[in-house]
Amino acid sequence: MVTLSLLSLCLLSLLGARGEVAPNFNNCKDSFFRNTPVSGLNIALPTPPEPNPEDLKNPEKCLSAYNAASPAYICQRNGNHNYFATLYDRGRRIPLYSAYEMDIKGVPGREGSIVYYEPQLVHPDLPPHQMDKKGSLLEIKKYNQNIGCSERSPQYRQNYKLGWSQALDDNFGSYDRGHLNPAGHHKEDASKATMTHTNVAPQNPKMNKVPWNQYEKKLKDVLSAGCSKMYVVTGVVPSSTWVDQNKRVNVPSHYWNAYCCTDNNDKPLKSGGALGPNTDHNVTEYNSVTVLETELRGLLNVDNNFNIFNGC
Template sequence: MVTLSLLSLCLLSLLGVRGEVAPNFDNCEDSFFRNTPVSGLKIALPTPIEPNTQGLVNPAKCLSAYNAASPAYICQRNGNNYYFATLYDHGRRIPLYSAYQMDIEGVPGREGSIVYYEPQLVHPDLPPEQMDKIESSREIGKYNQNNECLERSPQYQRKYKLGWSQALNENFGSYDRGHLNPAGHHKEDASKATMTHTNVAPQDRKMNKGPWNRYETRLKDVLSAGCSKMYVVTGVVPGDTWVDQNKRVNVPSHYWNAYCCTDNNDNPLRSGGALGPNTNLSVVTEYNSVTDLETELRRLLNVDNNFNIFNGC
């Protein structure tokens, strides 16, 4: 087992990071209404601890993110630009929510496909922008070489490290990779940035392509009418089901959405949201205020009154 001193070194290394996986959302706070993230959502499971470190060389450095704090605060970055914020549950390997400003005026469209991963979930010292599997593997390989993390040890192999830190494409079984921040609410590069595995969770296929898709379209085409800005947070309620018996990736019991519509001075005009069970018989319930949605979510998430999605909307 990793000793307490080694764990302390890992945490100190993480706290010194000023990249895109950090202890806060400072680099992407404009994704939230009044620059205020969701509060009171303390439900993330601890980061999985590598059970077998016997005989490993330099595990504190070579497994530096395996004992990082959970949840992870991700400012989703593609290239040199920040596009949205994600609170990522290390223990369940799913996002708890993604927050963004909708592109109200832009032509909606799905750009790219879900290919990206977050290298800094593997090691805080890796590059901050999203990368596909080949690029991620290359960067992990460089890290291994520079830190003498010999890949003859299974725990140091590239795919093992990537899959330990986040869900891989093959970990979703029969479920769809359901977007929290949907590609269709953005255009061009912003749409491409949503195509990361840290922005998707297992979603029932019929729900994803049916009632939830219809609600996302309604949110873009109808509910945003008359808004100068539309702040959106989409999240999940973690469930009791896992994709496989090894409990690597959790299957949410519900998907939820909240929005805050503001005028050209960023003053709130209205709020609302939606909630739907993650099943093939899902019926999406809409709410005319975020307050009503929060009341139901506090019950489902088992959190107290400190849980608030928006600050004053």
């Protein structure tokens, strides 16, 4: 007979491995310098409330993103591997930042196009890896069938649930889907993993294609020179502007980037970053992440607990 203690250990093991949307970044903390996530960025809006849940059958199980905390901590998983970390603002339906280790030596690439979604933003019991829209809808359909969520209720339908939990492809209007973790900083499967809607936010097309694109290339080709490792965090500054009047997807006022360059022993060699308004204006570069943090504290309206890197 299996003992109670052994059964408990098995259960804990299953719980620890279940899912990549979690209360923390424990499953992908190696995306951060010294395994330490950004601190003090407590600016996410609450998860949007579902309208009229009292009229629905079994809403505690059937509603999209039920009982979901905001922000969501996503270990971006494609296949069986976690590639980077994203802090996702459920209320604004945009990522607040994505953190990753740049592939310094690899040939930059752009694998695929932005087609993936995060099923566990819909229901925590769905698969833990990125899926395209067809696959995501199929998983929601199977969940509805297993739990008994009748799609005669509009709020239980597959497209509604997916769109309630995160931004969809057609929610960006005239804006580009601007990468936070750029595909060009990785190769092959890691590049492919960046092609998810939880890693993009509305970005002015002129900014995306010119000044920000130029900075991303400089970060890869120039600023990483002499580094053994390059830890990167790219984020946005939310604003009072939304893509449409329904206030589904927020338009950031600024994009920002921070990097930490280390030697073979993970000792910091240099840090820096960049900040630019989400327009066609130029990007301002910084030779110290400390100076960048000072600028961001005012824009983000956060206090001195805001810290991008631990000791870089």
